[in-house]
Structure formats: C-alpha cells, structure tokens
Amino acid sequence: MxxxxxxxxxxxxxxxxxxxxxxxxxxxxxxxxxxxxxxxxxxxxxxxxxxxxxxxxxxxxxxxxxxxxxxxxxxxxxxxSISPDKLVTCVDQKLSTGYEHFMFSARRFPNNDCLGQRIYDPITKQWSEKYHFESYSRIVERAHSFGSGILSLVNVKRKKPLKSNDFILAILAHNMPEWIITDLACQSYSVTNTALYETLGPKTSEYIMNLTESPVLVFAKSNMYNVLSILPELEYVNTLICMEELTEEELTLFNDSLLTKNYNKLDEKISLFSMKQVENIGRLNDIPLMPPKPETIYTISFTSGTTGLPKGVVLSHQAITASNAFVLSSMKVPDNKKDKQLYDMCFLPLTHIFQRQTTSYALSMGVASGFIHKPDPLVLVEDLKILKPDFLSMVPRILTRFESGIKTTLSKSTIQKNIASNIIENKAARFTSHGGTDKSLLNFLLYHRVLIDKVRDSLGLTNGSFIVTGSAPIAKETLLFLRSALDIGIRQGYGLTESFAGICLAEPHERDIGSCGARHRSLIDKDGWFSTGDVGFIDGKGRIHIIDRVKNFFKLAHGEYIAPEKIENAYLSSCPYIAQLFIFGDPLKTYLVGVVSLEYEGVQTALSHQYPEILSLSQEKLYERINKDLSLKKDLLISINRCTEGLQGFEKLHNMVVGTDLLNVDNGTVTPTLKIKRVIATKYFKEELEHLYEEGSLIRVEKL
Structure with missing residues (x-):
C-alpha cells in the first residue's frame, strides 16, 4: 500500500x-x-x-x-512553501488514481465536451470549420467498451481468463481522440500501456515492443505501412487494432493477404481489428471494470532521448495524482471562467510526458481537449483560430516561432511597427516594474483595441488565459515580448519523465521573469539525491532557474564555457527571421559556427535594401546564393549578430550555413518536442561544419 x-x-x-x-x-x-x-x-x-x-x-x-x-x-x-514538511501525493485520498480523477469529472460534468476534432468531408475534400466533440459520458462508455474488448481478444488468444490484465498495451499514433480513449481504456482495467514514437523509426518501435513483450498494438491508420514492415520482427504481438474505421473489405484483405506473419513467437494467431469492432466486442462481452490502485503501473514512458535507444521510465498511478496535485495547487482558473466549458489544444506529442501531464489535468477538471486535424505543426495556428483554447502547452521552439511571426507581421508597415513597438515597450516596462495582471484602462481601452486583440486573434489565442512552456529553457526576452504583445500569462515549467513531467512552475505574471517557479515533489536515489543532468540555480525566492544540460556545455580553445541552448534561444528571440538554430563549437577553435534555418520573407526583406536583386530569387536560390556569396553571408551575419542582446562576443556566430527546416524529426536532428539531438546533429552536418571552419570567421575583425 x-x-x-x-x-x-x-x-x-x-x-x-x-x-x-x-x-x-x-x-x-x-x-x-x-x-x-x-x-x-x-x-x-x-x-x-x-x-x-x-x-x-x-x-x-x-x-x-x-x-x-x-x-x-x-x-x-x-x-x-505550500507543504514544506511532507510531499503531497494526491488532491484527496478519494482521488488516488488518474482513473478516479477522470471518473469524478465525468460525474461532475457528464455533458461537457471532452475530446474533439475537425471532421474531414471526403466529398468536398475539406475539413470542417468547427470542432466536433464527444461528451465526458460518451467517452466513459467508449473507454469501458474498448477496454473490455481488448481484454476479450488478447486473452482468448493467450488462452487466459478474460479478466487477465498482466500485459502491456502499445500505442503508435499521432495525437487524436482515440489515443486518449485507448489510454482511458487501459486505466479502466488496470492495464499498463506504453507509447511508441512515430518519428523515431521502425527499429525503436520494434525494440520497445519486444522489450515490453506487448501482445497488442493500437495504431493510427497512417502507420499501417510501418506496422506491416516491423511485424515480422515482433515476437509477442497477437492483436493489431486500427484506430480509424475500416471496411469489412479492408479488414478481410489485410487479414487474408497482407499479414506477413500469421503467428507470433508463442504460436498465437495474429489478426487485425478496427477500434469500432473492438468496442462492439467489449460492449457485448462487458467484462467488469478493474479500476487501478495508487501502486498500479500506469505507463512505461520511453524518453525520446537525444542519444541512443530510448529508456523506459515506469510510472504508477500515484505519479499521475501527485502531478495533478502539483498542477491544481498552483494553476488558477480565472474567476470569470469557473463552471464554464474550457478548451485546451492537445498539440505536443502524447508520447511525451509533458502532454500526458497537461491532458491529465484537463481530464481532471472537465476541460475539453481539441486535436490538430493532421500531425503537422504548420496547421497549429489554423486550428487554434477555430478552437480558441483557454490555455495551451507549448515548447520554446514553437513560442519563438510565434515571436518571429508577430515581429515579421508588424515590420511590414512602418507606421504599424512604430505604434506596436511603443505599446509593447510600454507593456514590457509595466511588467518588469510592477508584475501582476495589467488592469489599467489604458490597457483595455487602447492597447487591446489597437494591437493586442488583433495579435491574439491572429494566433487563435483570443480566449487564452495562460500558456505553459516546458521541455527546454526559453529566453527571458521571448517571455517578456510574448507577455507584452499578447497580454497573457506565460508559465515556464521544469520537470522530467521520471517525475511525470513538471515539478515546478513559474507564476504567470511575475515581475522578475525567467524562473521555473518553486519545486512541488521529488525523486531520489539510494543516496537521497536525484541528479537530473541540468545546470541551474535557486534564487532568493526559492525558484529554480535552468541554464542548460550539463552534457551540452563545451569549451572553446580560449577556455570559455559555452551554453549552446542559451545562445540559440537568444538568437531565436531577437532575430525574427531565424526559425531554427544549431550552435556548434570545435574545442580547437576560438569561435562558434552554426546551422541556421531562415524565414524566407523576413530575410528577403532584411537584405533587399543592400541587395535589391534578391527580391526576384526563389527561396531555394536565395539560400544557395547566401551560402556561396561570402560578402552577402557576412552582411547577413553582421545583421543577425547586431540583433542579439546580452551575449558576449565569444558567444556570437562567426560563420553559418543557411537553409529552410534544416533541423527536423525526419533527419533525426531533433526530438518530437523539437529539442536538438546535438550528437546526431553534429554527425549529420559534419561536412557543412568542417567547411565553415575551412572558410574561417567572416567577422573576426568586426566588432561584435
């Protein structure tokens, strides 16, 4: 117990x-x-x-x-300071598992919207202009039926009693309502689950499936090819379930013709079902529920990792309730929104613990979770404009894109830019001197009408009360700019997979920004300590400030330590046309080089005053010319370096290679939450980085 x-x-x-x-x-x-x-x-x-x-x-x-x-x-x-003497494990002993949190919400808000998405019309080939939701009571029914159906199918094949739940279920899918239903089905019957990363390749999925000896794989239809390709190597799977609906013809074709292996290592027959079929089976069989206990293993969360094979972290239901207690003890629902239907965008990968924590909070409070209509970050703003969520969980790389987009839009008109700059500067000055929400008449009667409401509407943050950011440090300048331009609370958190995501969370409107707040729970080793691998400090208020990962630090030849993530964030927040940046330093050299993804329109505008001919160049031709024309590249580099504030000379770029979307999940240089895999990125761009050092510093004699 x-x-x-x-x-x-x-x-x-x-x-x-x-x-x-x-x-x-x-x-x-x-x-x-x-x-x-x-x-x-x-x-x-x-x-x-x-x-x-x-x-x-x-x-x-x-x-x-x-x-x-x-x-x-x-x-x-x-x-x-809320509970200095004891660690809090739950909100109340009657809410001692994630399942109890969800069921309490279902009893409290049975008709509330729960899970929703935009619907595709195959005739018009268009996505609906509104979100369609299923209620909490409906999701309860579906989760219970699906869980019952999974136990029925898996155990008949294993020749075990139908109530046997001694197996691990695997999920391979992008974010969609069926992902959450699958998770809730597992909770309903105390089945442990694990999630496979769509983006980490078949070897990783194969490794996790065989390591966990999972007999059942629930997957999105878009992963059908990937499932078929790894199926011959899966030793224990006997049941495949496609989340989307499949016709009888499709199911017959798959089971009779496409299965490359009909039996697993244990001589159990392998077959495919649709989720709807499994729900129907579960509804007919109706196996009694088996709710979890605090010690029941909820999930084995495999970290996406920046090096090597992913590592599995075993998390109990008490980890969920401790996490919910942490969030609920520090997250305030605005008074004007209490007892109203609230919405959240479930955007970050559910395979990542940060989104699992956010979704768990949403399900514990009767909040509706919407999903982007396809697994592409480029459609995020389109869907945000339709959903208009009340809060949002993001990672720094997305927020710096928001910042860049706002700055680029405002720079298109000199008058608009000047007005916006004055408003944002006044807002920033107010935040840094007073803190708290801005309740002034000037803010609501002028700033919101002239600028802030327009900016919020352009990003779909019309109803936003706050944004939570985590997974990596974010520049103070970005936090202050977005808080000022959006007049919205931004809360930076810090946590780990081992702690079910966040263990501390900054307050939304603090005057002195940049911390991750004060810690709320702990994980310790046999010696009484837990080493996270992060470098930071604790300020006078007891708040944690994260600088970078220990393994990311390196020295240049002159002996100065470099914190690359801090430098990258400084560039991303200060230069509106930098979309991505990977900083690299050869320890035998005295300066830094980098791989830079640029925003085409922004860099075109920035260079057109000196080089008007580039306005006729396509994106591909422009980047090709920048990389070959050292004079042009030098001028761009000087312009970029002048944007940055707070960086020492040795922390600035001396040469770079440019392009578009150079760092992406497909080439393995970033994780699904857009953290740079530095070892892999260094290998991937080895030739480019060596060439940059062969070219030498473009600004050695320039004042940085």
Missing part, C-alpha cells in the same frame, strides 16, 4: 489554510460535493495571500535526519 498525503491533509494541518478549511467544514470529506468545492477553492498559493506566496515560494527543508546538505557542502534542500 502506497503512503499518501493529500492537499486535503495540508489544508487540515496547516493554520495558514484556515480560511479554506472553514469553507470545506460543511461537507463530508471525500464526497463529490466536498471534492468539487475543494477544486473550486484551489490553488493553495492564494492562501493566506498570493502576494505572501510570491515572496517566498520555496523554503529550505531543515529536518536533520534527512538533510545531509550542510555536511556535504551542498546547498539546502528546498521544498515548496
């Missing part, structure tokens, strides 16, 4: 939460009405006052039997 300590316990035992304790006193603890009122009163950082929390967000943990820090010359151990 796992030990639990809940938010309810924190409220009961800490005098600073007396106000909320009194509000809950009239309800039976653990009842649905108690839980609803508890969630309505959160977050805890509002007690006794939010201002008091902001001043001291984390405090040293001083228990002498646990704190070995002073003896070993380390800093104190910090805990969030």
């Amino acid at each position: 796992y030990e639990t300590y809940s938010i309810s316990d924190v409220i009961e035992n800490d005098p600073k939460f007396l106000a909320i304790k009194e509000k809950l006193a009239g309800y039976v603890r653990g009842s649905d009405v108690y839980l609803a009122e508890l969630l309505n009163e959160l977050p805890l950082n509002s007690y006794p006052t939010y201002k008091a929390y902001l001043k001291t967000q984390a405090v040293p943990f001083t228990s002498t039997d646990k704190n070995k820090a002073e003896e070993s010359n380390y800093s104190p151990i910090y805990r969030n």
Whole structure:
C-alpha cells in the first residue's frame, strides 16, 4: 500500500489554510460535493495571500535526519512553501488514481465536451470549420467498451481468463481522440500501456515492443505501412487494432493477404481489428471494470532521448495524482471562467510526458481537449483560430516561432511597427516594474483595441488565459515580448519523465521573469539525491532557474564555457527571421559556427535594401546564393549578430550555413518536442561544419 498525503491533509494541518478549511467544514470529506468545492477553492498559493506566496515560494527543508546538505557542502534542500514538511501525493485520498480523477469529472460534468476534432468531408475534400466533440459520458462508455474488448481478444488468444490484465498495451499514433480513449481504456482495467514514437523509426518501435513483450498494438491508420514492415520482427504481438474505421473489405484483405506473419513467437494467431469492432466486442462481452490502485503501473514512458535507444521510465498511478496535485495547487482558473466549458489544444506529442501531464489535468477538471486535424505543426495556428483554447502547452521552439511571426507581421508597415513597438515597450516596462495582471484602462481601452486583440486573434489565442512552456529553457526576452504583445500569462515549467513531467512552475505574471517557479515533489536515489543532468540555480525566492544540460556545455580553445541552448534561444528571440538554430563549437577553435534555418520573407526583406536583386530569387536560390556569396553571408551575419542582446562576443556566430527546416524529426536532428539531438546533429552536418571552419570567421575583425 502506497503512503499518501493529500492537499486535503495540508489544508487540515496547516493554520495558514484556515480560511479554506472553514469553507470545506460543511461537507463530508471525500464526497463529490466536498471534492468539487475543494477544486473550486484551489490553488493553495492564494492562501493566506498570493502576494505572501510570491515572496517566498520555496523554503529550505531543515529536518536533520534527512538533510545531509550542510555536511556535504551542498546547498539546502528546498521544498515548496505550500507543504514544506511532507510531499503531497494526491488532491484527496478519494482521488488516488488518474482513473478516479477522470471518473469524478465525468460525474461532475457528464455533458461537457471532452475530446474533439475537425471532421474531414471526403466529398468536398475539406475539413470542417468547427470542432466536433464527444461528451465526458460518451467517452466513459467508449473507454469501458474498448477496454473490455481488448481484454476479450488478447486473452482468448493467450488462452487466459478474460479478466487477465498482466500485459502491456502499445500505442503508435499521432495525437487524436482515440489515443486518449485507448489510454482511458487501459486505466479502466488496470492495464499498463506504453507509447511508441512515430518519428523515431521502425527499429525503436520494434525494440520497445519486444522489450515490453506487448501482445497488442493500437495504431493510427497512417502507420499501417510501418506496422506491416516491423511485424515480422515482433515476437509477442497477437492483436493489431486500427484506430480509424475500416471496411469489412479492408479488414478481410489485410487479414487474408497482407499479414506477413500469421503467428507470433508463442504460436498465437495474429489478426487485425478496427477500434469500432473492438468496442462492439467489449460492449457485448462487458467484462467488469478493474479500476487501478495508487501502486498500479500506469505507463512505461520511453524518453525520446537525444542519444541512443530510448529508456523506459515506469510510472504508477500515484505519479499521475501527485502531478495533478502539483498542477491544481498552483494553476488558477480565472474567476470569470469557473463552471464554464474550457478548451485546451492537445498539440505536443502524447508520447511525451509533458502532454500526458497537461491532458491529465484537463481530464481532471472537465476541460475539453481539441486535436490538430493532421500531425503537422504548420496547421497549429489554423486550428487554434477555430478552437480558441483557454490555455495551451507549448515548447520554446514553437513560442519563438510565434515571436518571429508577430515581429515579421508588424515590420511590414512602418507606421504599424512604430505604434506596436511603443505599446509593447510600454507593456514590457509595466511588467518588469510592477508584475501582476495589467488592469489599467489604458490597457483595455487602447492597447487591446489597437494591437493586442488583433495579435491574439491572429494566433487563435483570443480566449487564452495562460500558456505553459516546458521541455527546454526559453529566453527571458521571448517571455517578456510574448507577455507584452499578447497580454497573457506565460508559465515556464521544469520537470522530467521520471517525475511525470513538471515539478515546478513559474507564476504567470511575475515581475522578475525567467524562473521555473518553486519545486512541488521529488525523486531520489539510494543516496537521497536525484541528479537530473541540468545546470541551474535557486534564487532568493526559492525558484529554480535552468541554464542548460550539463552534457551540452563545451569549451572553446580560449577556455570559455559555452551554453549552446542559451545562445540559440537568444538568437531565436531577437532575430525574427531565424526559425531554427544549431550552435556548434570545435574545442580547437576560438569561435562558434552554426546551422541556421531562415524565414524566407523576413530575410528577403532584411537584405533587399543592400541587395535589391534578391527580391526576384526563389527561396531555394536565395539560400544557395547566401551560402556561396561570402560578402552577402557576412552582411547577413553582421545583421543577425547586431540583433542579439546580452551575449558576449565569444558567444556570437562567426560563420553559418543557411537553409529552410534544416533541423527536423525526419533527419533525426531533433526530438518530437523539437529539442536538438546535438550528437546526431553534429554527425549529420559534419561536412557543412568542417567547411565553415575551412572558410574561417567572416567577422573576426568586426566588432561584435
């Protein structure tokens, strides 16, 4: 039995939460009405006052039997000031699993929108101009039926009792409602699942499937070819389930003609079903539910990794509830949106723990999750404009693209640029001097009407209350620009797969931006410590600031340490026509070079004053000329370097190769969440990087 300590316990035992304790006193603890009122009163950082929390967000943990820090010359151990003495594992003991969170939402908001997408019309060949959702009650039905059907099929083939759930289910699909239904089906019957990355290649999928001995693979139709190609190497699979609907003809053709292997290693017959078929089987068989316990293994999450084969992290249901407690204790739903239908865009890969955490929070609060209509980041803004979500989880690489797009659009008109610059500068000055939301009449009567509402509408953030960013550090300049241009709270978080994503989260409107907030839970090794591999520092308020990964640091020949991610973010946030950047430094050289993906229109505009002839060049021809014409490349490089602020001379680029979308998942140089795989990128661009050093520094005599 796992030990639990809940938010309810924190409220009961800490005098600073007396106000909320009194509000809950009239309800039976653990009842649905108690839980609803508890969630309505959160977050805890509002007690006794939010201002008091902001001043001291984390405090040293001083228990002498646990704190070995002073003896070993380390800093104190910090805990969030909300619960400094004990780690919180759940919101309440009645919400001790992810499944209980979801079912509570289904009881509380049965008719709320739950999962939705745009519908494709094969006749008009168009996607619908609105999102179509299924309700929470409908998703409960589908998840239970699908789970029952999976157990029926898998266990008949394994010749085991129908209620046997001693196997791992694998998912291979882009984000779609059926992904979440599959996950909820597993939770309903205490089946552990694991997710395969569509983008990491067949060898990785084959490795995970055989390592977990998974007998069932649920996949998107777009992965049919990939499934068929690895099927001969899968030793344990006996059931294949396609998420989309298949006709009887398609199913017969596949099972009779396309299966390259009819039996697995255990001599179990392999066959394909559609998800709809499996739901029908489950509805007919109706195996009794087997809800999980806190110690039940929820998922084995394989990290996408920046080197080598992915590593599997085993996460229990208590990991979900601790994560939900962390988010709910620090995430405030605006008062004007309480008890209203809220929407979230489920955009980041569900194979990644960050999106799993965000979706778990959404399902625990009756929030509707929308999905982009095809697995392509380029359609994100199109779908955001239709869904108009209330909050959004992003990674820095996407936010810097937002920043770049806003700056490029505003620069097209001199008058518009000047007006926008004045507004954004005034907003930035206000944020850095005061913090908090801007409730001034000037903001709502002028700034919003002239600029902010237009910018928000252009990105589909019309209803946005806040954005959460994680997975990698983001430049302070980007945070401040977006907060100012969008007048929206942006919360930078920090976490790991091992901790079910976030363990700390910055407050949305802090004056001194750039931190990841104060930590809320821990993972420790046998010596009492957990080494994450990240470099950072803790400020006077107890907040964590992340600089970079230890393994990313390197030295140049003059002995200066380089933090490449910090430098990349500085360029991405300051230069609107840089879309991607990979910084590289040869330790035998004294300067940096880079691989740069450019925004065509932006760089064309920037260069056209000196080189008017480039306006007639196509994108391909323009980049080809920049790479060959050293004078042109030098002028562009000088322009780019002048944009950057806060970088030392040795941190700036001295040469570069340019192109479009040079760093992508297909060539393996970035992870699905767009983090650069530096070892692989270095190998992939080996010839280009060597050539850049052969060309030498283009700006050695220039003042940086």
